Amino acid sequence: MTIADIALFPPRASTTASQVDMLFLFLLTVCGAVTLLVAVLLVYFAIRYRRRSGEVGNPPKTDASDALEWFWTLTPLLFFAGMFIWGAKVYFGAYRPPDDAATIYVVGKQWMWKFQHPEGQREIDSLHVPLGRPIRLLMTSEDVIHSLFIPDFRIHMDLLPGRYTSVWFKPTRVGMYRLFCSQYCGTNHAGMTGVVVVMEPADYQKWLHESAEGSMALQGRKVFLKYRCISCHSGDAGGRAPTLGGLFGNIVVLNDGRTVKADEYYIRESIVYPSAKIVAGYENIMPTYQGQVSEEEIFQLIAYLQSLKPGETPSRVESFPPPTTTPPINTKDR
């Protein structure tokens, strides 16, 4: 290792990174100047006004100036206002994804990262993304709180159990970047790391199709059938439960007159806490699927619903083949 290898700043590999660094340098300049001023004054006063041998008596008092007091009370506020506004702008930018952002689904658990791409690729502790495309991460945790931290992108967001959080980035450099869990999560917290691989879009397309087991929507369709959601949420408009075709992204009217947008948060809530929001015209009859359906399966269901156009709900038939052999009969229970 040489001196040149010792980095003061991490690489900048996302659009957010340069914004954060500019803001950081602004703060460094202002705060550095004030710190230097205080330090210089302290040292200067300490030398200039040191007690000399032979000095007799105490110095006369200096009357405090109220004008000076108010000056150094109010001036910092001006600088603070600047830091606050600039900081808020960068922060809002990092958590409000552009409309064309692609969503990748993230589940954290002790002590690994699980990523699902809408196209169906799933990976653990590594995240492949294409260069130049805004990526939104929709995240949750299976157990305790974790935090996704990619220093070279300057982004950071906690993963909460039972809730969705999101953050987005747009990679600007091809390469491999470290990914950390930064919220202490137990024994192997320091091992909950991964790597973000930023690829040329063409390479990314190739990678996507290397070993996918069908898109997330297709997997979601299997989940939909596995939990027999179909038996109530049939394509039949007069059925026991609302039809789900074309639902995603639309406004839903609830039975208490409120309206809600059918986004990921709403869909998750409706699966885990079905009685929280009841669609107008329907009864509160759905059981909770909390503890039965995994977080990854909920993500797949969301992807499925996103793909579901009006009238596309599958017909109410068993799509799994019947068992090829008759299960053994338990004579004891008879």
Add this chain to the structure above:
Amino acid sequence: MNEQTPAQPMALLNEPATNYLDASYSVVSWLFTTDHKRIAILYLIPVTLMFFIGGLAISLDRLNLMTPDGMLVDADTYNKLFTIHGVIMVFFFLVPVIPTVLGNFFLPLMIGAKDLAFPRINLLSWYLYMIGAAWTSAAVLAGGVDTGWTFYTPYSSMSSHYNVVLTMMGVVIAGFSSLLTGLNFIVTVHWLRAPGMNWFRLPIFVWTMYATSFIFLLAVPVLAMSLILVILERILQIGIFDPALGGDPLLFQHLFWFYSHPAVYIMILPGMGVVSEVIPCFARKQLYGYKFVAFSSFGIACLGFFVWAHHMFVAGISLYAALIFSSLSFMVAVPSAIKVFNWTATLYKSSITFEAPMLFALGFVALFTFGGMAGLFLATLGVDMHVHDTYFVIAHFHFIMVGGMVLGYMAGLHYWWPKMTGRLYSDWWSRITAMVIFIGFFLTFLPQFVLGYNGMPRRYHMYAPEFQVWNVMSTAGASILGVGYVLPLVYLLGSLRYGKPAGRNPWHATGLEWQTPSPPPTENFEESPVVVRAPYQYHLEKAQNEP
């Protein structure tokens, strides 16, 4: 003022024979004392012990970080060590140390009172502290705890396999000790001031103790409540914080930081109070802007209650809530800035000597300013979202808590040691120690800012190889810092046997505590003092070289 001539042996012979130390030598007389000065000494011993235990724990972790794969301990041990460090340093050292040791001893003396308002409650506080400390130590001995001092749920409530409940019980008990101390201080300041000691003649140290006491009263119950809720969830599986049981994972963070952010000001305000005493004394100059410094303590105490969610900018709170908490966090920096400017202005046209208390106080101002500036980076949303939970944060709060608070405590301890013990310590060694601690501190924590911005998360027992250089620098600095902490143990204890008698007022300071003999008699003053003027009027006092 009835100024005595301190350096002359004749004056020493005139001191009364029984001071508070000589009143009785039996163990019972100590364990059942209601003398605030004796209780202060009773606190000094365990608080010092706790500091060294907490320091030893983190030294092992710091050593472990010499190599990227963690050369010394395994992951669980590492996690337990930093938890011990955090819990002990925060709840059993930083929060209580200045109020219970220096506050207990000097608050009554500085306002001209014979004791605190409730001497027996004061003793009760000490017992609560001892029980809490023993309880938490038992948890450590019984296998430790690995949640970090922040006890975040649902990790602490549902996931951790170690002694979470036991540790928290100790913290809650110690919390009530602080609460009672706060109550005692508030009543004392209201009712027991000497004749003539009106509010604007109070030394700043008393103002900061008073403000700190209010934080104790308002915040400690919230801490106790939130820890008890965790205990309930852990034992009875009541769903409060864990979403799997129907709880809210962020609720704990709101409750915890509602206490623990104000607690940061509990830790720093007393340090500011000490420095406001020491700087005027060794600059022979009235404190600049007394009222601004006094009121800024209250500004800090009040605003400090409304900034808690700045610990949660990336925790999944609403973006608009983050805006409010960011702006309030900038506001709370203003009163701190006022204090720094006033301390600096006090030095203008003064006459400075550099004894150990002054060196520590100047170190405090420098490191507090540096750490405070880093705080502005963290209040800025766009920077915090990068450096949150990294070593940048660690470096920031150690600049405030260690660079600020510990140096403030050292300044106070060195300033008042002659009054407490009646002895002078080694001038040369104490000055050297101040320098060693200052330099060791900078070398330990400056590299951590770089580590943090480069993305090293906190609480990692192993790390990516590119972080090694800075970690090695930090560990090297910590070894110097460690030496600096051990030295006072040697020369302060040595002073008890070999130190020269201090006399009443070795620093020629103003303030009532310096008018009574050292060590003070049990009833504090030979005759009740009457106060006739504002504090720090050094231009009216005799100088050190005047007979």
